[in-house]
Amino acid sequence: MITLTERQSLILKAIVRDYTEGGSPVGSKSLVQELPMKVSSATIRNEMARLEDLGLIVKTHLSSGRIPSIKGYRYYVDHILTPEKVDNRDLKVIQHSLGGEFHKIDEIVAQSADILSQLTSYTTFTLRPELKDSRLSGFRLVPLGNHQVMAILVTNNGDVENQTFTIPNDLSGDELEPVVRFIDDQLIGLPLQDVLAKLQQEIPLKLAQYLQDPDGFLAIFGSVLSKAASERFYVGGKLNLFNYTSLQDPKEMRSLYSLLDQTDNLANVIGTPGQHIQVRIGNEITNDLLKDYSLITATYDVDQHGQGIIALLGPTAMPYSRMIGLMGAFQRELARKLLDYYRYFDE
Amino acid sequence: MITLTERQSLILKAIVRDYTEGGSPVGSKSLVQELPMKVSSATIRNEMARLEDLGLIVKTHLSSGRIPSIKGYRYYVDHILTPEKVDNRDLKVIQHSLGGEFHKIDEIVAQSADILSQLTSYTTFTLRPELKDSRLSGFRLVPLGNHQVMAILVTNNGDVENQTFTIPNDLSGDELEPVVRFIDDQLIGLPLQDVLAKLQQEIPLKLAQYLQDPDGFLAIFGSVLSKAASERFYVGGKLNLFNYTSLQDPKEMRSLYSLLDQTDNLANVIGTPGQHIQVRIGNEITNDLLKDYSLITATYDVDQHGQGIIALLGPTAMPYSRMIGLMGAFQRELARKLLDYYRYFDE
DNA sequence: TTTTAGCACTTAACTTAATGGAGTGCTAAC
DNA sequence: GTTAGCACTCCATTAAGTTAAGTGCTAAAA
Numbered sequence: 001m002i003t004l005t006e007r008q009s010l011i012l013k014a015i016v017r018d019y020t021e022g023g024s025p026v027g028s029k030s031l032v033q034e035l036p037m038k039v040s041s042a043t044i045r046n047e048m049a050r051l052e053d054l055g056l057i058v059k060t061h062l063s064s065g066r067i068p069s070i071k072g073y074r075y076y077v078d079h080i081l082t083p084e085k086v087d088n089r090d091l092k093v094i095q096h097s098l099g100g101e102f103h104k105i106d107e108i109v110a111q112s113a114d115i116l117s118q119l120t121s122y123t124t125f126t127l128r129p130e131l132k133d134s135r136l137s138g139f140r141l142v143p144l145g146n147h148q149v150m151a152i153l154v155t156n157n158g159d160v161e162n163q164t165f166t167i168p169n170d171l172s173g174d175e176l177e178p179v180v181r182f183i184d185d186q187l188i189g190l191p192l193q194d195v196l197a198k199l200q201q202e203i204p205l206k207l208a209q210y211l212q213d214p215d216g217f218l219a220i221f222g223s224v225l226s227k228a229a230s231e232r233f234y235v236g237g238k239l240n241l242f243n244y245t246s247l248q249d250p251k252e253m254r255s256l257y258s259l260l261d262q263t264d265n266l267a268n269v270i271g272t273p274g275q276h277i278q279v280r281i282g283n284e285i286t287n288d289l290l291k292d293y294s295l296i297t298a299t300y301d302v303d304q305h306g307q308g309i310i311a312l313l314g315p316t317a318m319p320y321s322r323m324i325g326l327m328g329a330f331q332r333e334l335a336r337k338l339l340d341y342y343r344y345f346d347e
Numbered sequence: 348m349i350t351l352t353e354r355q356s357l358i359l360k361a362i363v364r365d366y367t368e369g370g371s372p373v374g375s376k377s378l379v380q381e382l383p384m385k386v387s388s389a390t391i392r393n394e395m396a397r398l399e400d401l402g403l404i405v406k407t408h409l410s411s412g413r414i415p416s417i418k419g420y421r422y423y424v425d426h427i428l429t430p431e432k433v434d435n436r437d438l439k440v441i442q443h444s445l446g447g448e449f450h451k452i453d454e455i456v457a458q459s460a461d462i463l464s465q466l467t468s469y470t471t472f473t474l475r476p477e478l479k480d481s482r483l484s485g486f487r488l489v490p491l492g493n494h495q496v497m498a499i500l501v502t503n504n505g506d507v508e509n510q511t512f513t514i515p516n517d518l519s520g521d522e523l524e525p526v527v528r529f530i531d532d533q534l535i536g537l538p539l540q541d542v543l544a545k546l547q548q549e550i551p552l553k554l555a556q557y558l559q560d561p562d563g564f565l566a567i568f569g570s571v572l573s574k575a576a577s578e579r580f581y582v583g584g585k586l587n588l589f590n591y592t593s594l595q596d597p598k599e600m601r602s603l604y605s606l607l608d609q610t611d612n613l614a615n616v617i618g619t620p621g622q623h624i625q626v627r628i629g630n631e632i633t634n635d636l637l638k639d640y641s642l643i644t645a646t647y648d649v650d651q652h653g654q655g656i657i658a659l660l661g662p663t664a665m666p667y668s669r670m671i672g673l674m675g676a677f678q679r680e681l682a683r684k685l686l687d688y689y690r691y692f693d694e
Numbered sequence: 695t696t697t698t699a700g701c702a703c704t705t706a707a708c709t710t711a712a713t714g715g716a717g718t719g720c721t722a723a724c
Numbered sequence: 725g726t727t728a729g730c731a732c733t734c735c736a737t738t739a740a741g742t743t744a745a746g747t748g749c750t751a752a753a754a
Contacts, residue, residue, distance in 0.1 A: 039700085411734075
């Protein structure tokens with residue numbers, strides 16, 4: 001367990017700040033100017049040597065200034081940093097952007113990723129509140145004529161999923177009636193996960209009583225259901241990658257960029273953060289492509305509707321205190337907006 | 348009007364090929380090796396000087412080999428190139444990828460952009476057959492409970508557009524019945540463009556007879572309608588940009604990349620190509636960001652259903668003959684698949 | 695014991711010079 | 725019209741020199 005003196009702590013803090021702002025290694029002389037105590041550059045150098053022994057800062061070459069190591073950022077984030085109070089203008093932006101009228105949870109969550117990336121100039125990920133206790137509250141098949149039918153699935157949270165299918169013969173409402181009644185009787189009110197489970201087992205058997213060839217219907221129902229039950233991250237500010245990456249090689253850029261498109265993969269990378277805001281720095285992230293970046297993750301809590309996730313990807317040298325402050329504000333605002341939204345469907 | 352001798356033509360062709368394959372300026376000595384006639388490098392040099400006088404090739408510096416100029420590519424494409432017969436394997440890929448079952452025209456068109464970008468390693472754009480004579484064939488409002496209603500619009504081409512709205516009070520089917528009947532009577536069968544026009548004028552007045560406050564309904568109908576009536580490009584192989592761009596500066600990369608996201612802007616860039624395959628090279632493209640790239644565009648013709656567009660963006664040094672061959676094959680295959688698809692709705 | 699001034703040393707980044715290779719244009723002969 | 729020969733040009737690479745920033749260490753001062 002590392003403990004730093006007050007002075008060492010101030011020096012580390014200044015190095016982190018300077019390097020984040022200026023982007024180049026920080027030397028003892030420039031530190032003298034900024035530090036609130038009056039000591040010579042030689043004293044600073046001595047302290048820096050100690051910080052280096054502790055592994056908190058490193059040189060880029062034998063006679064260069066110092067930059068924070070992963071361990072140094074870690075210490076800074078854990079022991080030195082204080083979250084910055086979120087700027088009033090930023091808060092206005094958040095509230096205004098979330099203030100509009102939304103017709104879907106996913107719209108709110110997707111928009112959140114965009115706002116956050118705009119405020120930070122980094123790349124952001126958002127996940128809607130978990131669906132684990134989302135329940136089926138309605139299923140429709142709407143014949144559209146022309147060999148088409150639309151399947152619509154509604155949940156108790158107000159989520160609507162739909163998909164259009166092309167079918168061999170036009171259906172009339174009458175033919176569908178018993179099937180829909182079966183769904184109503186047997187499945188409505190059940191968690192989507194349970195419905196998915198039943199779809200593998202008992203539903204096909206029972207359905208055989210109502211339909212000659214249930215396969216077509218099962219495919220349709222299954223497809224919409226799994227769409228509704230699948231969670232996926234929204235990504236905001238993909239283009240911002242160009243701002244903060246230091247990569248030159250287009251090939252590496254490409255792999256990194258394409259990682260952001262693999263929304264399923266992102267679940268592994270981001271993991272399941274705890275209640276508080278979590279920061280992972282450099283190689284603490286489990287993905288090799290991201291070993292030179294930092295990832296800030298947090299859940300947000302929408303009461304009985306479960307938790308969602310917001311995350312932020314940026315360079316290891318990022319203004320952590322501002323970012324953590326922003327994430328905190330965003331947690332609250334997003335939770336509030338969603339509670340607001342859910343209120344409709346809980347009445 | 349430039350006319351080249353047989354030999355000059357062969358030399359230009361060889362320069363274009365070598366530069367496209369090797370990426371570096373082509374000198375007289377290496378040309379001697381490849382050309383089918385036996386002449387010395389000095390002779391080639393004399394011919395090259397003439398080609399340069401004509402502005403077809405340029406030097407990168409005073410004593411360098413030559414690379415084709417925009418004008419040189421232009422001449423090559425217009426007078427020398429012969430479209431390459433499409434590779435059998437490529438044709439298989441196209442046919443297989445389009446062979447599956449699709450539920451929407453947009454799925455086919457979007458998938459097309461992906462296939463083409465995969466085959467070419469470049470970036471592709473596709474536009475569905477124009478909607479100008481797409482007609483309204485159905486409109487539904489499906490109450491979903493929970494303050495939600497889904498609006499569904501169907502066209503005679505089998506296009507389905509839908510959107511979910513949150514409304515203050517739950518609607519029952521009965522309340523909607525007169526409105527839906529009004530739509531049926533007055534609007535079904537009309538081209539979407541005409542419906543859009545009427546929405547600005549007579550519809551609001553007439554609707555006042557059926558609804559106390561028609562604004563809500565008008566907003567919903569208008570929103571779905573304009574979604575259905577809007578055309579937009581699908582973009583494939585955005586990531587491929589990383590392969591063929593020579594840009595180093597992340598900022599420029601970013602602007603270029605974000606251009607690909609502005610699907611409305613793309614319409615201006617791509618324009619309305621003629622029947623045949625059109626090649627625009629370098630600054631012939633009207634967008635400054637693309638002045639170092641080439642754009643191949645073509646329409647495809649789906650009989651009475653109008654024309655769509657496919658386009659291909661790549662480096663100016665691209666294997667034009669192969670690409671033009673591919674585009675030709677793709678034109679045919681896509682048109683065929685869509686005719687197949689439309690057949691359902693024409694019956 | 696801590697702090698500091700002074701100084702030798704290291705390295706990146708930049709500038710300048712030197713060299714080799716690929717290619718050209720031109721001339722004069724074929 | 726074609727070609728061999730040659731002087732010339734320019735890029736790319738390597739080598740050498742210079743500067744600026746910063747360090748570690750030592751010995752004296754506080």
